[in-house]
Amino acid sequence: MLFAYMFVDVMSPLQSLIQKQRGWSPDAFGYYAGAEYILNVFGFLILAGIILDKMGVRFTGTLSASLMVAGALIKLYAISELFQGTALELWLNSWWTEMPGSAKLAALGFMIFGCGCEMAGITVSKALAKWFEGKEMALAMGLEMAIARIGVFFIFTISPRLADSVVPASVVVPVAFCSALLCIGLLAYIVFTFMDAKLDREMGANKVAEAESDEEFKLSDVGSIFKSKLFWIIAMLCVLYYSAIFPFQRYAANMLQCNLGISETQASDIFRWFPVGAAALTPLLGYYLDRKGKGASMLILGAILMIVCHLTFAFVVPATKSELITYSAIVVLGISFSLVPAALWPSVPKIMDKRFLGSAYSLIFWVQNIGLAFVPILIGKVITWSNPGVTDPMQYDYTLPMCCFASLGVLALIFGIILKAMNTVHHYGLEDPNIKEDFEDVRIDGEA
Numbered sequence: 001m002l003f004a005y006m007f008v009d010v011m012s013p014l015q016s017l018i019q020k021q022r023g024w025s026p027d028a029f030g031y032y033a034g035a036e037y038i039l040n041v042f043g044f045l046i047l048a049g050i051i052l053d054k055m056g057v058r059f060t061g062t063l064s065a066s067l068m069v070a071g072a073l074i075k076l077y078a079i080s081e082l083f084q085g086t087a088l089e090l091w092l093n094s095w096w097t098e099m100p101g102s103a104k105l106a107a108l109g110f111m112i113f114g115c116g117c118e119m120a121g122i123t124v125s126k127a128l129a130k131w132f133e134g135k136e137m138a139l140a141m142g143l144e145m146a147i148a149r150i151g152v153f154f155i156f157t158i159s160p161r162l163a164d165s166v167v168p169a170s171v172v173v174p175v176a177f178c179s180a181l182l183c184i185g186l187l188a189y190i191v192f193t194f195m196d197a198k199l200d201r202e203m204g205a206n207k208v209a210e211a212e213s214d215e216e217f218k219l220s221d222v223g224s225i226f227k228s229k230l231f232w233i234i235a236m237l238c239v240l241y242y243s244a245i246f247p248f249q250r251y252a253a254n255m256l257q258c259n260l261g262i263s264e265t266q267a268s269d270i271f272r273w274f275p276v277g278a279a280a281l282t283p284l285l286g287y288y289l290d291r292k293g294k295g296a297s298m299l300i301l302g303a304i305l306m307i308v309c310h311l312t313f314a315f316v317v318p319a320t321k322s323e324l325i326t327y328s329a330i331v332v333l334g335i336s337f338s339l340v341p342a343a344l345w346p347s348v349p350k351i352m353d354k355r356f357l358g359s360a361y362s363l364i365f366w367v368q369n370i371g372l373a374f375v376p377i378l379i380g381k382v383i384t385w386s387n388p389g390v391t392d393p394m395q396y397d398y399t400l401p402m403c404c405f406a407s408l409g410v411l412a413l414i415f416g417i418i419l420k421a422m423n424t425v426h427h428y429g430l431e432d433p434n435i436k437e438d439f440e441d442v443r444i445d446g447e448a
């Protein structure tokens with residue numbers, strides 16, 4: 001997941017460079033960024049859930065890592081000099097001219113990568129649940145997310161530097177670097193499959209069979225999940241919150257460049273502290289949640305902090321051009337991005353029957369992916385629409401796009417409040433510690 005998250009954001013600090021080098025407009029960049037989730041939205045994630053439940057974590061993890069490598073190599077080829085001037089590029093350039101051929105092929109690669117990446121996300125959750133059952137699962141999930149966030153910090157640090165390491169600067173170097181890391185990730189997962197097989201042998205065949213039949217994917221479960229009000233509240237909170245984080249991450253470096261009048265590298269150097277704050281706090285909050293609870297309150301606080309930060313980027317940073325305020329907003333956003341994931345993912349087992357859990361995660365991811373696919377496109381359009389005639393990628397006004405992100409935060413907050421109110425009435429246990437056996441347990445199958 002570390003290398004996957006690095007690959008996801010390798011181009012994020014390079015928006016203005018790819019615009020200069022390959023002619024990608026903000027709209028084209030938005031389409032490219034949204035492409036990561038398109039195939040998932042059109043049903044791949046549901047299929048991924050079925051594959052995972054039928055074939056297990058070893059096969060699905062290896063498949064997902066292989067898909068990531070294949071997608072990465074296609075994207076690398078698309079942005080490389082090798083692709084320039086080929087018949088394929090000329091053909092891709094000949095239709096939907098707003099989107100250059102290199103952006104179209106890179107988007108295809110990113111789509112395939114995105115299938116692997118999301119499939120890996122579900123697989124890792126299931127593997128963690130298997131390895132840490134009855135132990136510190138929230139802490140384990142928190143540590144997994146923290147490692148991934150460190151990858152984002154690292155890539156925001158090195159991506160612009162790798163791009164500048166050749167003359168003229170090129171996006172190919174950082175993308176090639178991350179593609180190589182994904183190959184190492186695939187090898188690492190193959191090593192894990194041997195460890196997992198050993199665990200199965202240690203657990204004994206009966207226990208494994210029991211664990212697997214517990215989580216078997218049934219089509220009728222999808223109907224039960226979709227009929228649940230609680231599922232929709234969690235899924236809406238998730239899609240609204242994450243749509244104001246990951247798509248923002250794609251545009252953040254350029255937003256800082258435009259607001260502060262700084263270089264790509266300087267902007268990345270500021271923004272990279274966002275995932276660091278999240279990486280430091282997420283495992284601690286997971287540890288806290290395991291012992292003290294307060295999950296629903298953490299979700300609400302996380303949404304409030306996000307709204308404050310996005311409004312600060314919209315109005316205060318451009319007016320003051322203050323680096324101190326910018327850094328403060330980045331760190332606070334990092335705290336928000338610890339509170340919500342640390343509380344959200346371990347809350348799902350509290351409200352879903354164990355039998356539904358694998359499909360519940362895959363369906364929450366699916367709803368979330370709809371937002372992650374379309375919000376970057378929307379934001380690209382808002383940037384273009386609110387900056388008529390602006391061609392210099394250093395001169396965009398980000399007020400309106402940041403207000404859009406803040407509005408998503410307000411909607412997420414409303415769903416967080418509804419969730420907490422429902423929890424107070426129905427006692428789902430969302431405010432209770434994870435390590436506690438005797439709280440009143442009301443799940444979807446008992447909801448009606």
Ligand SMILES: C[C@H](N)C(=O)N[C@@H](CCCCN)C(=O)O
Pocket residue numbers: 118121122124125144145148242341345365368
């Ligand atoms: C984008 C992805 N679908 C996602 O939601 N990622 C979460 C982590 C989910 C848990 C994965 N084992 C994140 O906060 O990065």
